[in-house]
Amino acid sequence: MLTINRLSLQLPLYVSWWKREWATCLNEFSLTFCSGEVHGVVGASGAGKSLLAYAIMGLLPTAARLNGQLAYQGKPLDEARQRQLRGRELALIPQSLNALDPLARTKRQVAWAAQRAGQSSRHALQSAQRALDHYQLDARAQQAYAHELSGGMARRVLTAMAHVSQARLVIADEPTVGLDPLQRQRVLDALRGLADQGKTVILITHDLRHALPIADRVTIMRDGQQVETASARAFHGSGASLASAYARALWLALPDNGFLSHAVSQAQPTEQEITVA
Amino acid sequence: MALGMQLIPRIARRLSRLTLVLLCVALVSFGLMMASPVDPVDAYLGPQMAQVSPEQRALIAERWGFDAPPAVQFGHWLRQLVSGDLGWSHVYNQPVSEVIGQRFQRSIMLLGSAWLLAALLGFSLGVAAGAKEGSTLDNLISTYAYITASTPAFWLAIVAVLLFSVTLGWAPTCCAGPTGVLNQDVTLASRLHHLLLPVITLALLGIANITLHTRARMLELMRSEVATHAFAQGASRFDIAWRHGLRHASLPAITLAFASLGELFGGSILIEQVFAYPGLGQATVAAGLRSDIPLLLGIALFTALFVSVGNMIADSLYSAIDPRMTSGGL
Structure with missing residues (x-):
């Protein structure tokens, strides 16, 4: 479905106003996402998870240096194709709730997303209505402004916006942040539901626990590099079937596995989080 | 119903505040x-x-x-x-209310058209410039706005008279109508012809101000997560400027447009002087120079009322556009 081949990303870092260095944010990252799967991308803050999402969507800052290849459904995914597919084939559920326009009502914003995916304005309102109903947002929430929604509701509105686009690849960037367990489960179930319709869902999260229940495969990232991609089933017991020490350490650090946090620090060398090239 | 109940005390509070402001203005001018x-x-x-x-x-x-x-x-x-x-103006030998009434009728044509022109043009230019930071259009509009924003109104007016009236002869040099023609005999076309140059000169300054503020808000929006999210949905720059930009940028533009009524009034005093346009601004200068206390007090009071009402409108419009202002959000 989507193939990433040796993707490297560097961003300029101004040490002082005349001296620029390049920070490597993704380093030779290769991965293939399949249709109908929820693929968890797990890593610490600063591991390059969100930048990976932006690289796929083609939303990187203009100063970024990108190397490597992206291919979507067998054809190269270059800038022009990204522009063409954004909102129609590729959808992003952003990390921040501030992505909702504070000055427009919920339903209208969702309808905009549908219009941007190519629907007529009347049709768009109908599909906005359906999507919001699907995510259990009542008439009051549909007429509300962003600041009147709870965190969970806003999160579901963002999910509905990706839903109406009928995109076949949905990237959810930290969709569980700031949600109580029940709300979180609803959002995760919604994502699982998208994958069960045959779509590809990339679930970006820093919390392995949130990815495991719904993910088919999980990729562990560190410092812009792919540490390991394993089936979600590999994360069980003592993690013996995991190849890398870091992935095993993350698994063992979970509360259910006895908080073995020293394992993480042992598996993590003392080098800087961002490798300066 | 609850809204109506809240509305009456709010209006009463506003009115009493307005009375107090007017009293202070009268006291200070006196x-x-x-x-x-x-x-x-x-x-x-x-x-x-x-x-x-x-x-x-x-x-x-x-x-x-x-x-x-x-x-x-x-x-x-x-x-x-x-x-x-309001008393008797000894400069014009007329009741003050009559002087203000007559003069304001002419001034409102000048002020109103300049204000409308500044607001509409300034807003459109600001949105166009802010939609793409650093584009050729943005550079052109910003440069223009910075230059006009730092140009004194009276100087611009003098240059305009010199160039368009004296050298080119396109516009009349003075007054609200041709000299020697009775006020009621002046045709509409002639009135507009006489208004043209003062309106454009007065509007130019307002345009720059509104353009710069609208542009700043647009840049903020285009860098925000709202815009990134819209880009992710496949929106074009134009789409974002149209659907999100107009809403966001209208907030500072409206506030500024109504709040700048006072500046506009001040500007009109200078402009009317240069163009010898017989409006309220010219009457203000005459009243000041010849110590016509009742007239000056009347004009001060009237201007204060005008500007305060403008600010009040800005306040209420702001809360009508930004939902966060009404429902106690932010």
């Missing part, structure tokens, strides 16, 4: 007039000053009530005001 070195009797007499005996001067002063202490004069004026009488 104090300034009292401190003015121009003697109203001298100013009234003009060149005939030397031919008038001190007794006659005292008589004039007594007739106009200038002999009484300032506090008594102010009290007298206030009593008259409450009964609806």
